[in-house]
Amino acid sequence: MRVQVAIIGSGPAGLLLGQLLYRAGIDAVVLEQRSQDYVLSRIRAGVLEQVAVDLLDEAGVGKRMHAEGLVHKGIELCFSGARHRIDLDLLTGGKRVTVYGQTELTRDLMDARAAAGLKTVYEASDVSVHDFDGARPRVRYLKDGAAFELECDFIAGCDGFHGVCRASVPPEALASYEREYPFGWLGVLSETPPVSHELIYSNHERGFALCSMRSLTRSRYYVQCSLDEQVDNWSDERFWDELRRRLDPQAAAELVTGPSIEKSIAPLRSFVAEPMRFGRLFLAGDAAHIVPPTGAKGLNLAATDVRTLAHALVDFYAGSSHGIDHYSARCLRRIWRAERFSWWFTGIMHRFPDSGEFGRKIQEAELDYLVHSQAASASLAENYVGLPFED
Ligand code: APR
Ligand code: PHB
8 A cells, every 4th residue: 555644643743744734635644553542541731832723723623622722821830828820921922822632632633534534543553664764665564463564755753752663763863862850740630620710830848739621620630749659549539638738728728629530640751852854754743752741842842843744745745855854953943942941840840859958949039030020921931832933
């Protein structure tokens, strides 16, 4: 079988790329190792920058997001028992973020792909990529015990951090940069109204906490925890008590608790692989980079990667290799700016085991300066809503 683009992975990156290519008349097949239900079961943040919102509209899948997404004009930072609002709208001249769960975004993309009759192979096993250093790359996979080979012009590695594509690049051709954080996030999803209409990021002596949401009736909460914590040791009651202790008195009093419908612990890491192109193989999204979730940049970076890649492939088929030749450099500039912001925001909002008393006082001073300096608040705001996209 032959196709112009073989997309490995049906997460946000793979599905959005498939939709953008379809709208441009370029045929692509998506190969996904998991089932559709498994992909949809993943609980991931959905704080969309305007560039991601615009991209979903460009892909023709923005209708439900506009109907159900929550437009947020500010966030709150909580420390020393008080909340301080960062007015994103005022500080950025009218920019906002849209809160719309990644699960819903993935569902919209899957529905659009199915409605267009586009081929997605779920539960494709033993996916392998070949000859991407030449002009005739190939992808092999198993489906229901039968072996298949896909000839293509390009392979898009949208297969996430643990995918096969980056792992198939010769080690000497790749440079990677990584930082692992000495803590994780214990997250709970509950069918309860959010404690506040905006997100609350809290730095407390007991650790970081985050109050987020999926809708006006479904909330998402996190507390920083040590890496050796076990989810089974955290009853709902223990989680809610810990969350309350890390919030200001008003939020603690107004928190509506209820049964968790999902509870999990995730590690935090910063990671970038360079470059993102290897002949006819292109990496996009988590396959190429990971950010700690503090800045909510993961989904947004995946979106801008595939926007750049889709436009590059359209140019290629129109006769210009300029886009594919500059794909990696264009993406990496934006990626590293988001990596810096995510690392910085993680640094001032979490308690680090080795920071010591001096480090704690510096963090207090950093937060005090951040919320009382318009320049510092504006810097946070412009990064949080997303830096301007440079084509
Ligand atoms: N073969 C086929 N599919 C694979 C393989 C493989 N060898 N390895 C991984 N996959 C699939 C995974 O099952 C997953 O569905 O690739 C997909 C990768 O999706 P994500 O991990 O969601 O990565 P991406 O699409 O880049 O989206 C990044 O999702 O992980 C969050 O926080 C992240 O918000 C960010 C966004
Ligand atoms: C979430 O809602 O899961 C979420 C929101 C903002 C973040 C991280 C996670 O910074």
